[in-house]
Amino acid sequence: MSTPPPRRHYVGSFLGWTERMRVFRTDEALEVDSSDRYEIRRRRVFFDEVLLATLHRQWGGGPYPWSFASLALLAGLLSLAFASEPTALGITLGIAGFLALLALAGFLVPSWIVTVYGKRARARIRIRLREAKARTLYGEICRAAAEAQRALAERQSPPVVEVPLPPAAPEDYSA
Amino acid sequence: MALDASILDTGEQKCPSCSGTFWATPFAPPEPRAEAVASILEAGPEGGVPCARHAGNVAVANCSRCGVFMCSLCRIGIDGLELCPTCFDRLSSEGALASAQTRIRDYRGMAITLGVVGCFMYIFGFITGPATFYLAWRGFRQRRELGDRGGVLSLLVAVALGVLQIVVVGVLIFAMVSGIGET
Numbered sequence: 001m002s003t004p005p006p007r008r009h010y011v012g013s014f015l016g017w018t019e020r021m022r023v024f025r026t027d028e029a030l031e032v033d034s035s036d037r038y039e040i041r042r043r044r045v046f047f048d049e050v051l052l053a054t055l056h057r058q059w060g061g062g063p064y065p066w067s068f069a070s071l072a073l074l075a076g077l078l079s080l081a082f083a084s085e086p087t088a089l090g091i092t093l094g095i096a097g098f099l100a101l102l103a104l105a106g107f108l109v110p111s112w113i114v115t116v117y118g119k120r121a122r123a124r125i126r127i128r129l130r131e132a133k134a135r136t137l138y139g140e141i142c143r144a145a146a147e148a149q150r151a152l153a154e155r156q157s158p159p160v161v162e163v164p165l166p167p168a169a170p171e172d173y174s175a
Numbered sequence: 176m177a178l179d180a181s182i183l184d185t186g187e188q189k190c191p192s193c194s195g196t197f198w199a200t201p202f203a204p205p206e207p208r209a210e211a212v213a214s215i216l217e218a219g220p221e222g223g224v225p226c227a228r229h230a231g232n233v234a235v236a237n238c239s240r241c242g243v244f245m246c247s248l249c250r251i252g253i254d255g256l257e258l259c260p261t262c263f264d265r266l267s268s269e270g271a272l273a274s275a276q277t278r279i280r281d282y283r284g285m286a287i288t289l290g291v292v293g294c295f296m297y298i299f300g301f302i303t304g305p306a307t308f309y310l311a312w313r314g315f316r317q318r319r320e321l322g323d324r325g326g327v328l329s330l331l332v333a334v335a336l337g338v339l340q341i342v343v344v345g346v347l348i349f350a351m352v353s354g355i356g357e358t
Contacts (some may be wrong), residue, residue: 035284039279040278040281042277043277049204051204052183052202053200054197055199056190138200152204153205
């Protein structure tokens with residue numbers, strides 16, 4: 001027995017300070033699973049209800065750079081306690097430097113954010129560094145939304161009724 | 176400042192708030208039209224069976240679960256089933272319809288959180304370690320049930336943190352026992 005194909009495919013995520021959004025694509029919608037680490041709330045942005053799709057660039061977005069910067073500061077402050085111990089001072093300063101480098105990289109690396117606004121929900125996907133991937137995803141979502149809305153409009157348009165033409169008039173009326 | 180979709184064009188745009196460049200594609204989705212419901216009078220004498228809820232409407236399908244006749248107003252198509260509103264309510268409240276689920280327990284998130292928190296409360300590692308293992312196992316199962324890809328790394332990290340907690344507690348207990356033995 002072959003396994004059924006997956007109902008949905010993972011397309012990306014958006015990490016905020018309090019919640020993490022994981023976005024999946026199904027045939028008819030983008031499924032947004034928002035998690036607060038305890039419960040997942042699922043919302044859908046149906047392709048035939050998409051109002052707007054945007055793509056923009058952001059520098060140093062997300063909580064990672066700030067978290068690394070805070071940890072670097074913490075490690076730097078901790079190193080003050082080891083001022084008289086050269087080995088411990090070196091280790092803590094090394095850790096602080098490494099974390100500061102990670103924070104700096106996080107602030108300098110650009111993120112590409114694809115946002116899809118539906119009538120009832122919104123999906124956001126952050127893609128770090130890979131502009132081509134973000135543009136491909138943006139294009140795919142726009143195409144899927146356009147196709148779904150065109151199909152819905154065609155389904156809803158009134159059927160073309162074939163009106164029978166009147167019989168051709170005889171050539172000779174007097175006959 | 177909220178963006179007004181009606182002023183946007185397709186293509187490259189300038190944000191009125193930060194003057195940054197972004198790309199936008201506005202859509203004008205068609206408003207869904209209400210489905211016409213055929214009535215018994217329209218169907219004629221041979222038009223058939225009335226809906227169980229709406230006696231004036233023609234039944235167009237049977238409920239996949241209870242078999243009741245239902246009109247197109249009552250019919251709910253979901254996950255390959257055609258359900259009446261009563262069966263839909265029951266199945267969705269039982270969590271039996273995958274597409275109707277909107278709140279799911281996040282075992283992966285809980286496993287990671289407990290794994291990290293448990294490392295700071297290592298004295299309770301004999302409780303938090305196995306609990307992290309259990310949540311990670313449920314996370315692996317949930318991942319398979321939902322048909323998701325990805326998320327394996329975070330579950331493996333949770334398992335590793337669970338192992339770490341158990342090892343730390345084991346070392347502490349061993350140190351205590353051997354210390355007591357020496358005295």
